[in-house]
Amino acid sequence: MLRRSAETTNREAHLRAITDDSVTSGIRGGRQLLAFADALVARDPAAVTTTGAALAGEVGDATAARAAAVCGNFQMMNRILDATGVPVPPGRRDLVAEIGIDPDTFGGAHGF
Amino acid sequence: MSLPDVEAAIQQTLLQVAHPGTWWTGEERVAIAEVARAALSGKESLPNSLPDTAVEAAQAVAEAPDYITRGWIDDLVRRGLPRAAYVEIIGIVSRMSAIDTYAHGTGVDPFDLHHPHDGEPTRHAPDGLVETAWVPTVGQPGAPNALTLVPGEHRAQEELHTVLYLGYGEMADLDAVKDGLHRTEMELVAARTSYRNNCFY
Numbered sequence: 001m002l003r004r005s006a007e008t009t010n011r012e013a014h015l016r017a018i019t020d021d022s023v024t025s026g027i028r029g030g031r032q033l034l035a036f037a038d039a040l041v042a043r044d045p046a047a048v049t050t051t052g053a054a055l056a057g058e059v060g061d062a063t064a065a066r067a068a069a070v071c072g073n074f075q076m077m078n079r080i081l082d083a084t085g086v087p088v089p090p091g092r093r094d095l096v097a098e099i100g101i102d103p104d105t106f107g108g109a110h111g112f
Numbered sequence: 113m114s115l116p117d118v119e120a121a122i123q124q125t126l127l128q129v130a131h132p133g134t135w136w137t138g139e140e141r142v143a144i145a146e147v148a149r150a151a152l153s154g155k156e157s158l159p160n161s162l163p164d165t166a167v168e169a170a171q172a173v174a175e176a177p178d179y180i181t182r183g184w185i186d187d188l189v190r191r192g193l194p195r196a197a198y199v200e201i202i203g204i205v206s207r208m209s210a211i212d213t214y215a216h217g218t219g220v221d222p223f224d225l226h227h228p229h230d231g232e233p234t235r236h237a238p239d240g241l242v243e244t245a246w247v248p249t250v251g252q253p254g255a256p257n258a259l260t261l262v263p264g265e266h267r268a269q270e271e272l273h274t275v276l277y278l279g280y281g282e283m284a285d286l287d288a289v290k291d292g293l294h295r296t297e298m299e300l301v302a303a304r305t306s307y308r309n310n311c312f313y
Contacts, residue, residue, distance in 0.1 A: 001283075001286075001295075001299045001302070002296065002299035002300060002302075002303050004286055005286040005287070005294075005295040005296045005299050006296045008286040008287065009286060009287045009294075009295070009296060011294075011296050013296055013300070015303075017300075018300070018303045018304055018307050019307055025300055027296055027297055027300050028294070028297060029297065030297075030300060033297060033300050033301050033304070034300065034304050036217070036301075037301050037304040037305050037308065038304065038308060040213050040216060040217050040305070041305055041308040041309060042308070043152065043153070043154075043216065045216070048216055048217060049219070052217060052218075052219065059292060059293070060292055061113045062113060062115065062291040062292055063291055063292035063293045064217075065113055065114060065115050065118075065217070065218045065291065066115065066290050066291035066292070066293040066298075067217070067293055067297070067298075067301050068213065068214050068216075068217025068218050069115065069118050069214050069217075069275075069276040069277070070276065070277050070293065070298045070301045070302060070305075071213055071214075071217060071301050071302075071305050072209070072210035072211065072212075072213035072214040072217070072276055073210055073272070073273055073276035073277040073302075074277075074301070074302045074305040074306055074309075075206075075209040075210055075213045075305060075309070076206040076207055076209055076210035076269070076272065076273070076276075077206075077255060077273070077313070078177065078178075078305065078306055078309040078311040078313070079173050079174070079177045079202065079205065079206040079209055079309075080202055080203075080206045080255075080258050080259060080269065081255060081258060081311065081313040082177035082178050082180055082309075082311055082313075083172075083173045083177045083180050083202045083206075084199070084202060084245050084246055084247050084249075084253070084258045084259070085180075085181075085182055085185075085245045085246030085247070086245045086249075086253040086254060086255065086258050086313070087244065087245065087253065088312055088313060089254075089313075092312060092313070099303075099307075101307075101312070106310065106312060107178065107310060107311070107312050
């Protein structure tokens with residue numbers, strides 16, 4: 001969806017930035033969005049405060065709050081999909097190399 | 113700051129959690145939410161009246177969903193936890209994860225759980241189930257219908273998903289903007305969250 005949204009709206013988006021911090025996503029506030037998501041998933045209070053303030057400084061308070069909501073949504077969906085064993089759609093496997101994921105180690109007990 | 117539409121949806125979710133569900137009473141559902149919240153914050157669960165299998169399931173979904181396997185679920189079932197009751201636990205725990213993540217990210221206090229409502233679970237199972245995933249679903253399994261074995265959990269998940277992110281029907285809009293966050297930016301957050309959760313879906 002990231003690639004499709006960027007292509008459809010003529011925006012830059014480097015997918016490898018999802019897994020590689022040395023790559024710039026090209027997305028507005030990308031570095032701050034990534035750091036905020038990392039802090040929320042890690043449930044690190046100090047990092048959430050720091051990265052949330054940095055993100056709000058870049059995109060504004062309401063947009064940062066929406067980013068927290070989106071992260072929350074995927075915390076929910078990741079748990080639902082992992083816990084129910086819904087199969088990974090076959091087309092997603094093509095993204096592995098592009099994103100930089102090792103299919104032999106990624107996905108916990110699910111893998112490919 | 114917190115967003116009014118999200119706050120309203122969270123209160124609706126917490127009210128729904130406190131009501132009797134399909135397989136668990138309101139008291140049991142609130143206890144499941146408390147177990148989830150403790151696990152998500154790295155704390156010990158308070159004593160409760162839930163079966164050990166329910167506590168184990170709630171903790172696993174909260175803490176390490178990427179290490180759940182079909183065999184582990186089958187073992188829970190053998191030990192007395194109905195598969196549909198397990199799905200109801202997934203629904204409650206996953207929504208608590210969303211709610212607590214949002215509160216944490218916006219700097220508001222954790223949202224209080226509601227007092228449990230009296231009543232009995234409906235124990236209603238839907239028709240037309242397909243056995244492709246590790247739990248039955250209505251139709252071929254995917255993100256939108258993963259919880260359809262328990263229709264109330266399916267609806268509650270969809271309602272929260274719509275407010276936090278986008279409705280399933282809105283997901284075709286690749287130029288959507290919510291509170292200044294463009295769809296491409298939403299997807300960057302979504303992808304990174306999934307990556308950090310070790311989830312490839």
